[in-house]
Structures are given as structure tokens and as C-alpha cells.
Amino acid sequence: MTDIKQTLSTAFDDEPPLRIDKAAILRSGRRKATFRRGYTGAAVLATVAAVAVPALLWSGAGGGSGGERLDVAGQASTTGPTLTTTSAPAATTTSVPETGFTTKPGSSGVPGSALLPPPPRPVTPERAGELGALIAAAEAFPAVVQAKPVPQDPMDPWTFRISNSNAYLSLTDVTTATGRGSVLLHLYPGDARCEATDPTCQERQYDGRSVSVSVSEHNGITLLTVRTATPDGAVMSAQTSNSSDKATSNGTPPPLTWEQLAKIVTVPGLVF
Numbered sequence: 662m663t664d665i666k667q668t669l670s671t672a673f674d675d676e677p678p679l680r681i682d683k684a685a686i687l688r689s690g691r692r693k694a695t696f697r698r699g700y701t702g703a704a705v706l707a708t709v710a711a712v713a714v715p716a717l718l719w720s721g722a723g724g725g726s727g728g729e730r731l732d733v734a735g736q737a738s739t740t741g742p743t744l745t746t747t748s749a750p751a752a753t754t755t756s757v758p759e760t761g762f763t764t765k766p767g768s769s770g771v772p773g774s775a776l777l778p779p780p781p782r783p784v785t786p787e788r789a790g791e792l793g794a795l796i797a798a799a800e801a802f803p804a805v806v807q808a809k810p811v812p813q814d815p816m817d818p819w820t821f822r823i824s825n826s827n828a829y830l831s832l833t834d835v836t837t838a839t840g841r842g843s844v845l846l847h848l849y850p851g852d853a854r855c856e857a858t859d860p861t862c863q864e865r866q867y868d869g870r871s872v873s874v875s876v877s878e879h880n881g882i883t884l885l886t887v888r889t890a891t892p893d894g895a896v897m898s899a900q901t902s903n904s905s906d907k908a909t910s911n912g913t914p915p916p917l918t919w920e921q922l923a924k925i926v927t928v929p930g931l932v933f
Contacts, residue, residue: 778850778851779827779850780827780828780849780850780895780933781850781893781894781895781932781933782893782933784823784826784827784828784829784933785823786823788829788933789820789821789822789823789829790820790821792821792829792831792848792931793819793820793821793831795928795930795931796819796831796846796925796928796931797819799928799929801924801925801928802819802921802925803837803917803921806835806836806837806916806917807835807836807837808833808834808835809833809834810833810834811832811833811834811843811905811906812834812905812906813906814832816831816832816833818833818834819831819833819846821846821848824847824849827849827850828847828848828849828850829847829848829849829933830845830846830847830848831844831845831846831847832844832845832846834905835901835916835917836916837916837917839913839914839915839916839917839918840903840911840913840914840915840916841903841905841911841913841916842901842902842903842904842905842911842913842915842916843901843902843904843905843907844899844900844901844916844917844922845898845899845900845901845902846897846898846899846900846925847896847897847898847899847900848891848895848896848897848898848931848932848933849895849896849898850894850895850896851895851896852896853871853872853873853888853889853890853896853897853898854873854890855873855875859875859877861875861876861877862874862875863875865919865923867889867920867923867924867927868923868924868927870889870923870927871889871890872887872888872889872923872926872927873886873887873888873889874886874887874919874923880910881909881910881912882902882903882904882909882910883902883903883910883914883915884900884901884902884915885900885901885902885915885917885918885919885922886898886899886900886922887899887900887919887922887923887925887926888926889923889926889927891931891932891933892932893932893933895932895933897926897927897931898926899917899922899923899925899926900922901915901916901917901922902915903915903916
């Protein structure tokens with residue numbers, strides 16, 4: 662055992678004595694701590710920059726550069742254009758006029774009752790029935806006239822219905838020795854005088870009443886129209902054509918003359 666102890670005691674005689682340098686350890690620790698704090702601070706700054714730069718660009722601040730600012734719609738802008746939004750106009754609905762009828766029959770091919778003034782009195786089903794009775798009692802139609810409902814139209818001959826909420830209308834299929842076609846009676850608010858855009862229209866007199874007479878042709882269909890002003894300031898119109906379906910010609914002249922139409926529109930009592 663003595664030899665072993667001696668051997669162990671002399672095994673590290675050549676090694677320098679072990680010594681703990683506390684000051685060196687502290688200096689090394691401070692350097693590492695400083696490096697870690699610097700690295701962490703740089704990472705934080707990089708993160709802040711990543712968040713702040715886009716925010717600055719979006720707001721237009723630009724680090725005080727005075728760039729344009731994009732404002733949300735509805736907020737006021739004093740430095741640049743404002744992005745605004747506009748809503749689509751609300752859809753509106755209007756009543757659809759009957760196909761083939763005109764606001765002022767014979768004077769225009771474009772329905773336009775929405776542009777007419779309101780009637781002198783509100784339209785009612787009761788008044789529509791009274792107008793039909795007036796026409797029937799007046800015996801204003803030639804005795805040779807054969808009248809029946811227009812194809813695909815439920816109306817009885819010479820009866821009226823409300824049209825476009827501001828007028829009365831009657832449509833009848835008519836046959837005479839002259840030809841076959843239809844007769845459209847129309848009581849509506851408006852002006853009975855000739856329009857400047859209708860070169861065929863003429864102002865005439867019938868039984869002391871002023872009437873406007875016009876003729877138009879389209880695709881073989883002839884329309885003969887007579888209008889007169891009513892005592893309440895509206896228009897009574899009678900239109901005859903050589904078509905029974907408002908689309909094709911029957912190949913004959915219209916069944917009634919302008920004088921026969923004038924006799925119808927001047928029947929006393931045809932008012933709203």
C-alpha cells in the first residue's frame with residue numbers, strides 16, 4: 662500500500678497545479694450574456710420592423726414622407742384620394758303595357774303610359790262597366806258590323822277593362838263588307854292633338870267636334886286612328902286595323918272608316 666500511495670503521489674508531479682481563475686470565469690460569462698442580449702434585441706427589432714413597415718406603408722405615413730393615404734370608404738381624407746364604394750341602384754318595377762297597344766294609338770310604336778299624367782278621376786271596374794253600357798246604348802256602330810272577342814282575349818265585344826292603372830281599354834274583333842280586323846277603344850289622360858312627329862295626322866271636324874285622324878302602316882298592318890278631347894280633359898281614341906291578332910295582316914283594308922270611328926269617340930258621356 663505504501664508503494665501504491667507513493668506512485669499516485671508522484672504520477673502528476675510534472676502537471677501544473679490546478680487553479681480556478683474566478684475572475685476569468687466571470688469575464689467569460691459576462692461576454693456570453695452580452696452576446697445573448699444583443700442577439701435577442703436584434704431579433705425583437707427585426708420583428709417590430711416586419712410588423713411596423715407594412716403598417717406604415719398601408720397608412721401612408723412612410724416615416725414622415727407624406728405619401729398618399731388610402732382611407733377606408735366613409736372616412737374623410739385630407740391628404741389624398743379616398744377609396745369609396747357605390748351601391749347599385751335599386752331595381753324598380755313598372756307596369757307593362759299590353760303588347761301591341763300604344764299610349765296614343767296610331768301616333769307612336771312605343772308604349773309609354775308611365776309618362777302620361779294621372780287620370781282626371783281614379784279608374785274603377787264599375788266605371789269600366791258603365792263605359793261599355795254607354796257605347797252599347799249609343800248604337801254608334803254600323804248595323805253591318807259583326808263583333809266578337811279578339812282571338813286569345815277574354816273580353817266581350819265593346820266592353821272595357823282597366824289598362825295600366827290609369828286608363829280604360831276595349832278590344833273587339835270586327836268584320837264588315839270592307840274587311841276584317843279589330844277595333845281598339847281607349848280612354849286615357851293625355852293630349853288629343855296631332856303630334857309634330859306624325860306627318861299623317863290631320864285635324865278634322867266631326868259633328869261639331871275637333872278630331873285628329875292619323876294612319877300608319879307596318880309589316881302589312883294598317884292602323885287608322887281617330888282621337889278627340891273629352892270634356893274632362895282626357896282623350897277618347899278609336900283605332901281600327903286589318904289585323905285580328907295584332908301581329909299579322911288579314912290582307913284587307915281596316916273594317917271601319919274614319920267617320921265611323923269619329924262617331925264612336927264623340928258619344929256623349931265618354932269621360933273618366
